[in-house]
Amino acid sequence: MIVSLSTRWNAGRHERGETMLDEIRALGFTHVELGYDLTPNLVPGVQAEVKAGAIGVTSVHAYCPPPAGLPFASPEPFTLSSNDATIRASAAHYLQNTIRFAAEVGAGVVVLHAGNVECRPLTPKLIELCGAGRQYDDEYEKVRMKMIVAREKAAPAQLAHLYAGLEKVLPLLEETGRVLALELLPSWESIPTETELEKLLQHFNSPRIRAWHDLGHGQVRENLGLTNHVRWVKRLQPWLAGMHIHDVRPPASDHLMPPDGALDFQLFREIGRGALIRVLEPAPRTPPETVAAGLAFLKNAWNLSEES
Secondary structure, three states, X not given: OOOEEEHHHOHHHOOOHHHHXXXXXXXXXXXXXXXXXXXXXXXXXXXXXXXXXXXXXEEEXXXXXXOOOOXXXXXXXXXXXXXXXHHHHHHHHHHHHHHHHHHHHOOOEEXXXXXXXXXXXXXXXXXXXXXXXXXXXXXXXXXHHHHHHHXXXXXXXXXXXXXXXXXXXXXXXXXXXXXXXXXXXXXXXXXXXXHHHHHHHHHHOOOOEEEEEEHHHHHHHHHOOOOOHHXXXXXXXXXXXXXXXXXXXXXXXXXXXXXXXXXXXXXXXXXXXXXXXXXXXXXXXOOXXXXXXXXXHHHHHHOOOOOO
């Protein structure tokens, strides 16, 4: 069973795609997810390696390659759920570019961050209080409820924008045979929530629009008292295209390699062994030996064979 590695780990350290992929293969990976910071100078080398059959690409994280002129790499320079029509148009344009690029390199899935509700972000305050051991006091509950109420007021209009944006890119997904998977993010302000994602998937009822689960993000959401992690993964499992895999040190330090955090990987063993894409997603500065150890830990915990 394949486990791929996100190029977010090392794209920033290389000038050529070939050397970036050489470093990844040296750790035992045969497949990658191309990240949203795959700069133009890396693309020719990646294309050549893919054409030669030297590497497989399981997924591409939008937007990839990234739009020119961005001050730094980001998965959310433009979002389909924005209230700004110009931003939505840019999001649709660059998402279509990413879908075509995914088809070119043979990646079946494009992973997308759909956006954030445009309200005052309060999740950082929850993280601060939780980190101080105050998740059960009155201030924590006050902040949590204020955040939930503000989000409920602002979300419907932006969800409508998201639905409309997905309708626009669906024909290209069908034409290219790609899947667009919406990723669940750690903050409560992000779009969609688990409930919203389930409704969206039921609405479209299309094999071209799926869910992407991030184990670290899901655990952060549970640590903050927002969701039940295992329950929602199981509930969304029929629509899961894949998952990002990393560990979490409570309450919200993620993108660690297992077993350096506190996530119980055994709880997700059967789902992780299913017919979905598995992408190890370490932080960029993670030492190579730690990445290799994380891969070995995961294969042992989930009993993943070396066979594809």
